[in-house]
Amino acid sequence: xxxxxxxxxxxxxxxxxLREELETMHPVDIVEMLEDFDTRRAxxxxxxxxxxxxxxVFTDMNSDMREDLINALTDSELxxxxxxxxxxxxxxxxxxxxxxxxxxxLMATDEETRKKINVLLQYPEDSAGSIMNVDYISLRKExxxxxxxxxxxxxxxxxxxxxxCYVTEKKKLIGAxxxxxxxxxxxxxxxxxxxxENVLCAATLDDQEDVAKTIKKYGLVAIPIIDHENCLVxxxxxxxAMLVLQEEATEDISIMAGVSPNEDSYFxxxxxxxxxxxxxxLMLLMLSATVTGEILGRYExxxxxxxxxxxxxxxxxxxxxNCGSQSSTLIIRGLAVGEIQLKDIFRVIFKEIRVALxxxxxxxxxxxxxxxxxxxxxxxxSLALGITMMAVVVVAKSxxxxxxxxxxKLGLDPAIMAAPLITTILDxxxxxxxxxxxxxxFHLKG
Amino acid sequence: xxxxxxxxxxxxxxxxxLREELETMHPVDIVEMLEDFDTRRAxxxxxxxxxxxxxxVFTDMNSDMREDLINALTDSELxxxxxxxxxxxxxxxxxxxxxxxxxxxLMATDEETRKKINVLLQYPEDSAGSIMNVDYISLRKExxxxxxxxxxxxxxxxxxxxxxCYVTEKKKLIGAxxxxxxxxxxxxxxxxxxxxENVLCAATLDDQEDVAKTIKKYGLVAIPIIDHENCLVxxxxxxxAMLVLQEEATEDISIMAGVSPNEDSYFxxxxxxxxxxxxxxLMLLMLSATVTGEILGRYExxxxxxxxxxxxxxxxxxxxxNCGSQSSTLIIRGLAVGEIQLKDIFRVIFKEIRVALxxxxxxxxxxxxxxxxxxxxxxxxSLALGITMMAVVVVAKSxxxxxxxxxxKLGLDPAIMAAPLITTILDxxxxxxxxxxxxxxFHLKG
Numbered sequence: 061x062x063x064x065x066x067x068x069x070x071x072x073x074x075x076x077x078l079r080e081e082l083e084t085m086h087p088v089d090i091v092e093m094l095e096d097f098d099t100r101r102a103x104x105x106x107x108x109x110x111x112x113x114x115x116x117v118f119t120d121m122n123s124d125m126r127e128d129l130i131n132a133l134t135d136s137e138l139x140x141x142x143x144x145x146x147x148x149x150x151x152x153x154x155x156x157x158x159x160x161x162x163x164x165x166l167m168a169t170d171e172e173t174r175k176k177i178n179v180l181l182q183y184p185e186d187s188a189g190s191i192m193n194v195d196y197i198s199l200r201k202e203x204x205x206x207x208x209x210x211x212x213x214x215x216x217x218x219x220x221x222x223x224x225c226y227v228t229e230k231k232k233l234i235g236a237x238x239x240x241x242x243x244x245x246x247x248x249x250x251x252x253x254x255x256x257e258n259v260l261c262a263a264t265l266d267d268q269e270d271v272a273k274t275i276k277k278y279g280l281v282a283i284p285i286i287d288h289e290n291c292l293v294x295x296x297x298x299x300x301a302m303l304v305l306q307e308e309a310t311e312d313i314s315i316m317a318g319v320s321p322n323e324d325s326y327f328x329x330x331x332x333x334x335x336x337x338x339x340x341x342l343m344l345l346m347l348s349a350t351v352t353g354e355i356l357g358r359y360e361x362x363x364x365x366x367x368x369x370x371x372x373x374x375x376x377x378x379x380x381x382n383c384g385s386q387s388s389t390l391i392i393r394g395l396a397v398g399e400i401q402l403k404d405i406f407r408v409i410f411k412e413i414r415v416a417l418x419x420x421x422x423x424x425x426x427x428x429x430x431x432x433x434x435x436x437x438x439x440x441x442s443l444a445l446g447i448t449m450m451a452v453v454v455v456a457k458s459x460x461x462x463x464x465x466x467x468x469k470l471g472l473d474p475a476i477m478a479a480p481l482i483t484t485i486l487d488x489x490x491x492x493x494x495x496x497x498x499x500x501x502f503h504l505k506g
Numbered sequence: 507x508x509x510x511x512x513x514x515x516x517x518x519x520x521x522x523x524l525r526e527e528l529e530t531m532h533p534v535d536i537v538e539m540l541e542d543f544d545t546r547r548a549x550x551x552x553x554x555x556x557x558x559x560x561x562x563v564f565t566d567m568n569s570d571m572r573e574d575l576i577n578a579l580t581d582s583e584l585x586x587x588x589x590x591x592x593x594x595x596x597x598x599x600x601x602x603x604x605x606x607x608x609x610x611x612l613m614a615t616d617e618e619t620r621k622k623i624n625v626l627l628q629y630p631e632d633s634a635g636s637i638m639n640v641d642y643i644s645l646r647k648e649x650x651x652x653x654x655x656x657x658x659x660x661x662x663x664x665x666x667x668x669x670x671c672y673v674t675e676k677k678k679l680i681g682a683x684x685x686x687x688x689x690x691x692x693x694x695x696x697x698x699x700x701x702x703e704n705v706l707c708a709a710t711l712d713d714q715e716d717v718a719k720t721i722k723k724y725g726l727v728a729i730p731i732i733d734h735e736n737c738l739v740x741x742x743x744x745x746x747a748m749l750v751l752q753e754e755a756t757e758d759i760s761i762m763a764g765v766s767p768n769e770d771s772y773f774x775x776x777x778x779x780x781x782x783x784x785x786x787x788l789m790l791l792m793l794s795a796t797v798t799g800e801i802l803g804r805y806e807x808x809x810x811x812x813x814x815x816x817x818x819x820x821x822x823x824x825x826x827x828n829c830g831s832q833s834s835t836l837i838i839r840g841l842a843v844g845e846i847q848l849k850d851i852f853r854v855i856f857k858e859i860r861v862a863l864x865x866x867x868x869x870x871x872x873x874x875x876x877x878x879x880x881x882x883x884x885x886x887x888s889l890a891l892g893i894t895m896m897a898v899v900v901v902a903k904s905x906x907x908x909x910x911x912x913x914x915k916l917g918l919d920p921a922i923m924a925a926p927l928i929t930t931i932l933d934x935x936x937x938x939x940x941x942x943x944x945x946x947x948f949h950l951k952g
Contacts, residue, residue, distance in 0.1 A: 082861045084704055088724050144621075222686045223669050223727070239685055240668045244659045258530055276752070278534050279745035281669070281727060298744050299725035305748070306722070309755045311840055316759075317835035317925070318828055326840045327850070331857060335864035338832050345828055346869055350876070352820035360813045367806045370816070373931050374798035377820070381827075382764055382791055382926045386784050388761035393756055394772045411777060418781035423792055430796070479763070479925045480828045487820050 063093055070101060079108050079424075087116035095125065097252035097464065101234065105131045115144030122328065123156045130161055139168040147173060148193045151180040184451060188271045189264035191304065192285045192294030197225040201252040205245050208237070211411055223281045224295075231291040233284055235259060249478035250500045260345045261286050264293060269308045272301035273398070316389065318345065325389035345484045352487040359495045362504040368435065369498060373491075379449065380490040386411050387460030388482045392474045395464060405465045412461040413454065444501045451493045456486050509539055514850065516547060525554050541571060543943035549578045561590030569602045569776065576607055585614040593619060594639045594740075597626040634717045635710035636748065638731045638740030643671040647698040651691050654683070669727045670741075673701045677737040677877045679730055681705060707732050708740060715754050718747035719844070729778065758842055762835065762924035791930045798892045798933040805941045808950040814881065815944060818891060819937075825869065825895065826902040826936040827929035833858050833906030834928045838920045841910060851911045856909040859900065866899035902932050 062085070069078040081089065082105070090113065094102040106129060109117060118126065118141050130138065142165065150169070154162050154177065166174055176194055183189030195216060199208050212222060225242070227235035235255035245254045261284045262271045275283055275298055282297045309448065311321040318341035324331060327336075356373075363369050391408060394400030400408065428446035435441055460482050464474035499505065507529070515524040524687055527553070528536065535561065540548040552575060555563060564572065564587050576584065588596065590613065598616070600608050602621065612620055622640055629635030643661060645654050658668060671688070673681035681701035691700045707730045708717045721729055728743045753769070760767040764787035768775060775783075801820075809815050837854060840846030874892035881887055888916065906928050910920035944950065 086704070086706070086724060099699070103704070104852075105559045199750070206751070209689055212686075218794075239689065240658075243655055243668075243685065244691065272648065276745070276748045278532060281744070298727070298748070299722070302722045302744070302748055302751070306751065306755075306843060309752075310843065313759065313762075313835060313839050316737040317832050319832050319836065325845045326836055327845070327853065327857070331864065332581075334857070334861045335868075338829075339865050339868050342828055342832075342865060342869060343872060346825045347872060347876070348822055349821035352824075353817035354713075356820060357814070357817040360816065363710070363816070364810065365729075366758060367810075370809070371799035371803040373819070374802060374823070374937070375792055375795035377823070378795040378930055378933060379788060379792045381929070382788055383784075385925065386763050386765050386788075389759060390765060390772055393759050397752060397756065399771045399773070407773065411773070411780070414777045415780045415784070418777065419785050420786060422781075422785050423788060426789060427792060430793075479831065483827070483929075484824055489823060 062089075063096075066093065066105070067097075068102075070104065070123045075108060078105075079110075079233075082109055082113070086395060087113050088120060090117050091120040092441075099128045099132075103129060107137070111140060111144050114141050115149075119149040119153065122325075124328075126153065127157070127161060130157075130164065135164075135168060142168045142173075143170075145193055146193060147176045148180065148191065151177055151190075154181065183264060186268050186284050188262050188266045188268055188296055189265060189294070191268050191271075191300050192264070192296050193282075194294045196282075196284070196295045197222060198228045198292060199225050199251050200232065201227050201229060201250070201255065203221060203251045204247065205242055205249050205251070205254070206247040208242055208251055212239075212242075224481060226249055226259070226284050226292055226295075227310075228292050233286055233290060233292040236284070247465070259284060262296070263288070268296075268304050271296050272304040272308075272404035275301040276305065309396075311394070312475045315473060316392065318342065318478075318480035339375055341480060345480055348484045349487065350481055352484075355488060355491050359491075359499075362495060365504055366498075366502060368441070372448075372494070375427075376448060376452055376494055377490050380452045380486045381479070382489065383416070383453050383484040384417070384456035384460035384486045385479035386504075387415075388455045388464050388477050389479070390476060391461050391464045395468055395474050401459075402465060402468055405462070406466065408461050409458065415486050416454045416457035417450075419457075420450040423453060424449040440501065444498050447501075448494050448497045451497065452490050455489050459486065459489065460479060508535075509542075512539065512551070513543075513547075516550065521554060522549075525556075528555055528559070533565060536563050537566040540567065543573045545571075545578075547577060553583070557586060557590050561595075564589060565595040565599065568771075572599065573603070573607060576603075576610065581610075581614060584611070588614045588619075589616075592639060592641055593622045594637065594641075597623055597636075600627065629710060632714050632832050633710060634714055634742055635740070637714050637717075637746050638710070638742050639728075639746070640740045642728075642730070642738075642741045643668060644674045644738060645671050645674060645697050647673050647680065647696070647701065650693065651688055651695050651697070651700070652693040654688055655693075655698055660686075665946055668774055672705070672730050672738055672741075674738050679705060679732055679736065679738040682730070694798050705730060708742070709733070712743075714750050714952075717742050717878050718750040718754075721747040722751065728810075738743060755842075756840070758921045761919060761921035762838065764788070764924075764926035771796050789928060791926055794930045795933065798930075798937055801934060801937050802892060805937075808941060808945055810848045811950055812944075812948060814887070818894075819940070821873075822894060822898055822940055823933050823936050824931045826898045827925070829862070829865070829899050830902035830906035830932045831925035832859075833903045834910050834923050835925070837907050837910045838924060841920050842937065847858045848914055851908070854907050854911065855904060858903045861863040861898045862903035864895075865903075866896040869899060870895040886947065890944050893947075894910050894940050894943045897943065898936050901939060905932060905935065 066081060067080065069081060094105060102125065106114060106117065154165060157165065173356060183254045197212055201212065223239050225237045226233060235257045236259045237251060237255045241254050260278060262274060264285055264287050271283060280298065284292055285294045285296060287293050303365065314321040320337040321342060322333065323336060391400060426444040427449050428442040432439065432442040432447050463477040463482065467474045467477050512524065512527060515527060538655050540551060548571065552560060553565065600611060603611065643658055645657065662911055669685050671683045672679060673683060681703045682702045682705045683697060706720065706724060708720060710733050717729060726744065728741045730738055731740045731742060733739050757767040766783040766786065768779065768783060837846060871891040873895050874888040877891050878885065878888040909923040909928065913920045913923045
């Protein structure tokens with residue numbers, strides 16, 4: 061309804077009311093609305109936004125829309141927007157833009173900001189430095205609480221960065237003061253007296269995922285980031301940490317489905333890029349699966365004698381694959397959230413084998429009964445398939461739980477050892493287990 | 507090293523130093539350390555903790571350890587711990603404990619807290635009410651900034667709840683004041699003048715996942731929770747939101763691997779429970795796979811005439827399954843993070859079919875070449891397998907992307923339409939596509 065109202069006001073060129081309406085909206089909602097509008101309307105509305113809202117909307121919108129907007133805005137309009145943006149957001153925007161746009165954007169910032177931007181641009185992707193906020197409040201230990209509050213009044217424009225203030229001495233981080241303590245301590249007390257010297261911090265080159273996990277683990281609102289000389293250079297805030305954790309979960313899930321992850325959204329990724337992200341694994345797995353095919357081919361003789369054996373292949377391969385990916389998925393997620401460590405490998409295997417015995421007994425029983433009923437009460441066939449089922453499940457769960465841990469040990473991403481790869485590996489194992497068992501039981505030639 | 511030092515101090519009964527050492531540690535790290543110690547040592551150390559630390563350690567530890575501790579503590583010790591705990595944490599602890607322990611814990615709290623606890627215990631699991639914090643700061647609009655700061659000094663003990671203060675009138679939420687504004691506004695200004703009347707809020711019965719997503723979307727530190735009469739009853743803070751989002755991601759990943767999710771950790775779940783969580787899907791999928799087997803059985807004749815056809819089955823079924831689960835996984839995750847909506851269904855299908863055409867062309871080419879080289883330059887066989895591959899991939903991607911959206915439409919969890927189920931469904935499709943194509947090309951009888 062809000063959206064219809066806005067469109068109506070826009071059509072009727074009632075800009076004053078439109079501006080008032082926009083002021084009651086959250087920038088995040090404005091972005092969502094603009095993304096559904098055509099470019100002409102979106103630009104018109106953008107021009108009506110209050111300065112701070114415009115900066116936040118500009119930061120949050122997708123890169124296509126941002127490029128359209130940059131092309132439409134005059135240099136002085138652009139300068140106004142850039143002035144209101146936080147440096148770290150500017151850097152994120154620049155990283156996504158083509159070179160000619162970057163030049164225009166950099167022209168629109170003052171020199172001091174440009175210097176800060178250049179420093180930030182040099183941190184490696186996925187490092188704490190690349191996501192940190194450089195607008196934080198630093199206090200000196202000799203300040204009184206009143207002086208500290210005065211300083212916050214002067215510089216504290218950014219709501220993200222005010223909840224914890226950091227105390228530095230020659231730029232080195234020596235403590236932190238929560239804003240609560242500033243509010244509740246007497247005005248004449250020294251920062252030194254109320255600061256907490258046990259400050260958790262991270263380094264610029266730390267992996268952004270580790271930093272986000274630390275924020276989550278300790279329930280922080282922000283964490284200070286120091287450089288190699290222990291100098292405070294920025295902070296990472298909890299809202300950025302949440303986005304990092306979500307991105308990392310999406311990345312893990314992609315890899316677990318055999319898709320190379322990329323940072324754009326589903327619709328923001330082109331068809332060719334989607335195809336590229338998916339082909340590599342498919343190709344690899346397709347070629348690996350030919351091994352299973354070749355092995356299966358070796359038992360043509362056995363299948364010619366007992367054609368019924370063919371009909372159990374999909375069920376056995378399917379169950380083996382599912383059992384294996386259940387185990388590998390649980391281990392991969394356990395490793396990701398820190399519930400499982402490398403040193404737990406034997407505990408994991410022991411647990412999975414016990415689970416496999418329970419599960420496989422149930423499956424073998426149901427399956428054996430089904431075969432007994434459906435295939436003329438052939439007890440030997442039931443037995444053979446029951447034994448195969450148990451063996452397949454135990455092998456599947458053992459391999460499924462071991463490979464992610466092995467990958468971790470080798471410094472690889474455990475997520476690659478998920479369903480697609482595990483299933484392909486287990487297909488081969490299942491065929492081998494199956495035909496080795498039935499050729500013995502039914503005295504078939506391999 | 508810290509751990510060794512603590513153990514050493516404990517052995518030598520140097521409790522004063524030990525207490526000092528513990529004071530420098532973060533409660534989260536103390537919990538991690540205690541979990542590795544034996545019960546006797548853990549209890550000894552717990553007794554040495556400062557009151558507030560003890561409450562936080564007690565909140566964070568796993569439920570087994572907490573039960574041991576409750577059995578070891580005297581009633582008055584327990585009362586001290588419970589006095590320092592936040593009401594919402596107490597409720598979380600109570601929900602995990604056996605009835606007799608709950609009684610003992612409730613005895614250790616004062617009556618007012620007990621009332622609050624009983625209210626919180628009545629909210630449904632996974633609702634905003636069940637995770638909200640009831641220790642928040644509410645101001646009146648007639649207060650001056652100075653009076654508001656005084657109130658925070660008096661009641662603001664909880665760091666989580668102070669960053670945003672809420673303004674109420676007859677208990678109804680009418681505005682919010684950021685602590686930054688309190689610090690930077692003149693002392694004599696009225697709350698009314700500086701408060702923000704556009705407050706985002708959620709209701710007690712809202713799903714906790716939706717509330718967590720709102721906090722993430724708008725980058726909030728906390729969100730106020732109102733009841734059905736618009737009265738403010740609590741707040742949900744960003745640290746709880748992060749845990750909720752992580753739990754939900756873990757749940758999705760479990761379901762996507764065909765494992766019923768449960769809230770305990772991997773090692774915290776018993777073997778029988780693990781087996782139970784995994785058997786249902788396995789059983790269902792195993793029985794469904796027999797359909798594929800039966801259909802495969804129908805083509806025994808064709809395979810007898812051309813035994814080489816058997817060797818391509820694992821590759822085709824594997825590739826079909828992988829293609830389908832790539833698509834379904836991307837759609838499931840897209841739905842979960844809000845990138846894809848139900849209304850996008852035709853855009854999704856159109857995109858997936860184009861991706862499928864590109865991918866399948868590549869796969870068919872490589873596969874056709876391989877067969878041409880490996881099977882005596884049999885051009886017809888290459889062609890047949892190439893065509894099958896293309897058809898399988900297109901079918902797999904179409905079905906893979908449609909089913910999660912269909913599940914969503916039907917009000918089911920899209921995550922059930924992940925690899926295990928998709929693979930099983932696609933196995934049948936693949937066999938049908940394959941044999942329908944080859945029987946035509948090679949004039950075989952079905």
